[in-house]
Amino acid sequence: MDYQRVLNAEQLRVVTAPDGPCVVLAAAGTGKTRVIVYRVAWLIEHGIPPERILLLTFTNRAAAEMLRRTQDTVGASVGGIWAGTFHHFANRILRQQAPAIGYPQDYLILDRDDAEAFVRRLVAPHHREDATFPALHLLLRLFSEAINTEKPLETILQARLPLPTVDAAAILRLQEQYTRHKYEQGCMDFDDLILQVARLFREHPTILRRYQEQFLHILVDEYQDTNRLQAEIVDQLSARTGNVMVVGDDFQSIYSWRGADFRNLLTFSERHPGARTHRLETNYRSVPEILAVANACIAHNPGQAQKTLRSVRESYRKPVVPRVRDGADQARYVAYRILALRREGYSYSDVAILYRAHHHAMEMELELRRQGIPYWVTSGLRFFEQVHIKDVCSILQVAIRPTDLLAFERLLTLLPGVGLKTVARIWPTLGHRFDAADATARTILRNQLRPSTRKSWDAVEPILVSCRTAGMDVHPGEVLARFTDAFYASYAMAHFDNAPERLDDIQALIAYTTHFANAEAFLSDVALLTNLDAEEEPLRHPQHDSVRLSTVHQAKGLEWPVVFVLWLADGMFPSGRTLMETPGGEAEERRLFYVAVTRAKDELFLCAPQTRQNRDGVPMPCLPSRFLTELPPELFHAEHPGWV
DNA sequence: GTTTCGGTTCTTTTT
DNA sequence: GAACCGAAAC
Numbered sequence: 001m002d003y004q005r006v007l008n009a010e011q012l013r014v015v016t017a018p019d020g021p022c023v024v025l026a027a028a029g030t031g032k033t034r035v036i037v038y039r040v041a042w043l044i045e046h047g048i049p050p051e052r053i054l055l056l057t058f059t060n061r062a063a064a065e066m067l068r069r070t071q072d073t074v075g076a077s078v079g080g081i082w083a084g085t086f087h088h089f090a091n092r093i094l095r096q097q098a099p100a101i102g103y104p105q106d107y108l109i110l111d112r113d114d115a116e117a118f119v120r121r122l123v124a125p126h127h128r129e130d131a132t133f134p135a136l137h138l139l140l141r142l143f144s145e146a147i148n149t150e151k152p153l154e155t156i157l158q159a160r161l162p163l164p165t166v167d168a169a170a171i172l173r174l175q176e177q178y179t180r181h182k183y184e185q186g187c188m189d190f191d192d193l194i195l196q197v198a199r200l201f202r203e204h205p206t207i208l209r210r211y212q213e214q215f216l217h218i219l220v221d222e223y224q225d226t227n228r229l230q231a232e233i234v235d236q237l238s239a240r241t242g243n244v245m246v247v248g249d250d251f252q253s254i255y256s257w258r259g260a261d262f263r264n265l266l267t268f269s270e271r272h273p274g275a276r277t278h279r280l281e282t283n284y285r286s287v288p289e290i291l292a293v294a295n296a297c298i299a300h301n302p303g304q305a306q307k308t309l310r311s312v313r314e315s316y317r318k319p320v321v322p323r324v325r326d327g328a329d330q331a332r333y334v335a336y337r338i339l340a341l342r343r344e345g346y347s348y349s350d351v352a353i354l355y356r357a358h359h360h361a362m363e364m365e366l367e368l369r370r371q372g373i374p375y376w377v378t379s380g381l382r383f384f385e386q387v388h389i390k391d392v393c394s395i396l397q398v399a400i401r402p403t404d405l406l407a408f409e410r411l412l413t414l415l416p417g418v419g420l421k422t423v424a425r426i427w428p429t430l431g432h433r434f435d436a437a438d439a440t441a442r443t444i445l446r447n448q449l450r451p452s453t454r455k456s457w458d459a460v461e462p463i464l465v466s467c468r469t470a471g472m473d474v475h476p477g478e479v480l481a482r483f484t485d486a487f488y489a490s491y492a493m494a495h496f497d498n499a500p501e502r503l504d505d506i507q508a509l510i511a512y513t514t515h516f517a518n519a520e521a522f523l524s525d526v527a528l529l530t531n532l533d534a535e536e537e538p539l540r541h542p543q544h545d546s547v548r549l550s551t552v553h554q555a556k557g558l559e560w561p562v563v564f565v566l567w568l569a570d571g572m573f574p575s576g577r578t579l580m581e582t583p584g585g586e587a588e589e590r591r592l593f594y595v596a597v598t599r600a601k602d603e604l605f606l607c608a609p610q611t612r613q614n615r616d617g618v619p620m621p622c623l624p625s626r627f628l629t630e631l632p633p634e635l636f637h638a639e640h641p642g643w644v
Numbered sequence: 645g646t647t648t649c650g651g652t653t654c655t656t657t658t659t
Numbered sequence: 660g661a662a663c664c665g666a667a668a669c
Contacts (some may be wrong), residue, residue, distance in 0.1 A: 058659080070645095087659050137662095190659055258658065357656045376666085382658085388663085419647050528659075553657050575656055592657080 001045060001073070007031075007038060012279045015039045016482035017245070021238070021272035023223075023265065024247040027307045028287030028294070029559070029597035032247055035220060037066055039245065040081065041073040043217055051080035054215040054237070056089060058222040060529065062557060063088075066221075081214070085231050087528050090193040093200070095524065097207055101200050104186040106401070106520075109527035111385060114406055115140055115189045122177045128172060134161065134171070138366025147191040148227045160581070193359050198229050201236045212240040212403045221558075223248035223268075227259035235271060250304050254553060254592045257582065262304075283309045286561055287316035289635070290604050294597045296631050309598075319597075321602040321628065322639040326611045326619060327567075331367035334564050336508070337605065338373055338547060341562055348374055351561040352548040354596050356573040360566055361549050374546035378554045384529050387493060388502040389509060393526060395460070395483045396476055396519050399467040402435040411460070414491060417453045436464035443480045459486040467519075476522040477513035480506065562599035565593075568608040586626075594629040606636070 003015055013107040014024050015038045026032040028277055036055070046260070057063040063083040070275060071078045082089065100104050112117065116136045127133040134142070142160060146153040153175055157168050182188065201208040218238050220226070223246035226234070238244035246268055253262035269275040283291055288311040295309055324330040338351055352374075355361055361377065367376045383389065391414060397407030406562060409423045426448050427434075435441055442461065449457055463482050467474050484506055492499040548560070567573055574589035582588070597604060608624040623629075628636075 060659095085659065135662095254657075255659095257656085359655050403658090413647095420652070421646060551657065578655070 001041060003038065003042065007034075008282060010278065010280050010282060011035050011038070014245075014280070015042050017276060017278070019241075019243050021242055021268070022245045022278065023244065023268040023272075023275055024278045024280065025265070025307060026247050026249055026280040027283065027309050028249060028595070029283040029309070030280035031282075031284060032221075032249075032280065033062075033069070033557075034064060035280065036221060036247060037069045037073060039219065040066070040070045040078070044070075044074055044076075044078065044174060046217055050078050051081065051082070052214060052216045053081050054082055054089070054218045055083040056086055056218070056220045056234070057083065058085060058225055060085060060088070060220060061559075064491075086191060086226075086233070087193050090233075090523075091198040091524070091528060093099070093197055093211070094193065096189075097204075098196075100204055100207060100255055101196055102183070103188070103196070106186075106524075108185075108187045108401065108404060109193070109524075110182070110187050110189040110598045111527045112137075113385060113390070114187075114527075117406060118181060118185075118187070119174070119178055122174055122181060122345035124170070124384050127167070127634050133167065133277060139171065139174065140169070144189075144191050145257075145259065146175075147195060148229070150228050150259075194227075194229050194233070198233050198236075201233065208236060209240075211237055216243060217240055218244045220244070220246045220345055221248075222252075224250050224253040224262040224265045225260040226264050226377065227253045227261060228264070229259075231261075231264040238272075242272070242274075249307075251298050251307070251591055252556065252598075253597050254556065254588060254595060256584070256588055257578075279307060281307050281310055283311050284313070285601050286311060286598065287313045287602060289316060289318045290597060290600050292586075293604070293631065296635060297590060297597060297627060298594050300630055301590055316337035316602060318635065318637040319606060319610065320639050321606050321636045322608055324609050327363040327613065328367075330566060330609045331363045331573055332606045333607065334364060334566070334605070335367045335373060337564070339371070341603070346562060348545045348547045350561040351564070352550060352555060352558070352562070352599065353566060353601065354550055354552050354555050354563045355566040356575055356592070358551060360572065364549065364566060367449070368547065375549055376546050377549040378551070383505070384526055386502075386505065388488075388496070388503060390465055391491075392480050392483055392488055392506055392509070393523070395463065396467075396479055396523060398434065398480070399436060399474070400462050400519055400523060402433045405432070408434055414487075415449070415453050415456045415460075417450050422448075435468070436461070456487065473520050475513070476516060476519040477510040479519065480510050480513065484510075552592050556595055559599055559601055560602045562603045562605075563596070564605045564607065565596045566607050567612075568593075568606050568628055569612060569622040570625050571622065572612070573625055574627065590627060593625075 003012055007015060011034065014035050025036065038605065039055060040055065044050060055063065055066065057066065062087065067078060067081065067083050082092070093104065094103070094107070095468065098107055119136050119139060123136070142153065142156050146156045154168065157171060182192065215237055218234060220234055234244060246265065248265045250262040250265050255259060269277060291309045291311045298304070322333050324333050334353060338348070341351065353361070353364060364376070365377065391410065393412040394407045397404050398411050401407065405427060408427065409420065412418050413420065414424050426445060429444055429448065430441055433443065446454060446457065460483065463486060465477060467479050484503070487504060488506070496502055513522055516525070522602055559580050573593065574586060578585040578589055606628060608628055610621065611619040612622050613619055
């Protein structure tokens with residue numbers, strides 16, 4: 001491989017860096033992914049076995065993309081590399097080592113819904129009726145914040161729930177119960193995965209040592225988004241070899257609300273004496289007019305490692321700030337622009353529409369549909385969290401984990417005439433477990449179902465039985481397909497008005513299960529999968545050429561020739577709540593704006609409607625975002641009506 | 645006594 | 660949409 005030919009000087013220095021700790025400050029669009037890919041290729045070429053390289057990323061998509069590109073570069077298989085998110089890595093370790101810290105090997109991972117169901121059972125009835133008591137999802141967010149920021153829950157409560165009426169003592173008790181309940185049931189939520197791995201390494205030096213010896217090189221992408229615990233895990237693992245390369249951009253730190261601390265990046269050299277620092281500042285992505293906005297924007301955030309993006313591209317057009325009246329006007333403008341760009345030769349998939357919060361896109365969706373412009377939205381709901389996906393997965397869970405009450409509950413309540421009360425009555429009669437291979441258990445269950453319910457159950461039961469008897473060999477996709485044909489398809493038709501789309505999702509899921517050897521492997525990962533992998537995406541979106549709608553958070557790491565940013569109104573972007581509730585909120589929102597701007601290659605449109613509708617549909621004036629007004633106006637092209 | 649249905653309210657960002 | 664709550668239906 002001729003590295004000198006394919007890399008610039010600053011990239012080359014990183015890729016060929018000698019052993020030892022190393023931090024790479026990589027500004028947006030400077031070929032960060034490329035550098036990681038070539039670094040891995042370089043390591044492999046220099047004799048490091050793939051399975052002794054650990055590559056930690058922030059999304060599954062990023063991991064898959066890097067592996068694919070590395071494979072293209074190296075030519076040989078790189079399948080042995082440990083690549084994935086922190087949560088995946090933690091899961092992989094804990095599946096081996098969980099017993100050392102008192103968990104069963106087949107611990108269950110609770111996703112958000114499952115965690116909520118757990119807490120729901122623990123909340124005292126008088127608190128559930130009390131309107132001032134925090135909602136379940138809020139409670140869970142507070143628990144999570146306490147763990148991720150390593151602050152006591154009391155501190156979090158004081159900051160987030162300053163009202164004196166809130167019963168703080170009850171919330172603390174609840175957290176204790178939740179923690180105990182999870183442990184007793186052999187369950188971990190997302191935060192536990194990270195927490196328990198850190199604990200495992202802290203308390204079991206011999207286990208830690210095994211992994212320290214396994215991983216000769218550790219690379220961490222998006223390091224600015226790690227929290228203290230994650231940084232600790234990386235520090236622990238690399239303590240022996242010292243071969244750790246972290247790559248990040250403090251300007252793009254946008255996850256501090258989940259405990260991310262970009263100071264991990266800035267203080268890396270202090271924690272790893274002798275660490276080299278590299279900077280990547282040559283931007284290949286955007287035209288200089290877009291970078292001028294990005295640079296001017298971030299200059300308002302002091303206290304960050306200032307880097308200046310240098311463009312290598314030719315001068316083009318200034319970013320456009322169109323004058324739009326309200327949300328509807330904004331939507332019409334964007335649609336009109338997209339059609340015009342298409343006549344210029346851009347395709348729909350060259351265009352992204354970005355916004356601060358999912359619901360900011362509603363009017364936009366309506367307008368795109370009206371105009372017949374194909375689009376796809378990365379919605380707030382993750383693929384595997386959707387009701388119909390969890391429904392069909394429940395049959396696998398019941399088959400594999402006889403003691404899993406959550407799954408049993410979910411499966412049984414799909415049957416007509418069965419609700420939570422019925423399940424709560426039946427479960428103890430089964431001895432708190434349901435093993436479908438056990439004929440007695442089947443009879444006990446069957447006898448407690450009403451005749452009308454029994455009919456539906458008759459369609460489901462044989463699938464469970466054959467699944468149990470097939471044991472390890474059971475193929476998850478086949479079970480899902482049989483369940484869908486025998487029961488769920490008609491259930492979906494009766495319960496959802498968009499049943500065909502949901503059934504399509506299930507077909508995509510079935511196709512996806514072929515990535516897994518057996519049902520257990522599939523279930524062990526399912527809670528950690530966010531969306532179907534990038535290469536599966538066309539399965540769900542056969543209409544390939546379509547405009548992308550996304551939050552700025554989910555757009556991180558991606559790029560498009562044309563980007564529209566919606567609702568640049570003060571209070572929306574920046575979010576009013578963040579400004580009020582979080583110290584340092586404005587700086588973080590500004591970084592978010594910076595991320596949005598630096599997604600664009602050729603053209604950038606920043607929309608700031610003059611009014612927004614309040615809850616009753618009355619138009620209220622709103623100010624343009626401070627992120628626009630704080631910048632020199634000559635950086636933009638102010639476009640006035642005349643396009644309608 | 646339970647389940648199911650229909651109306652109401654809310655929605656920041658996510659592994 | 661989806662969670663939540665109250666009321667109708669089984």
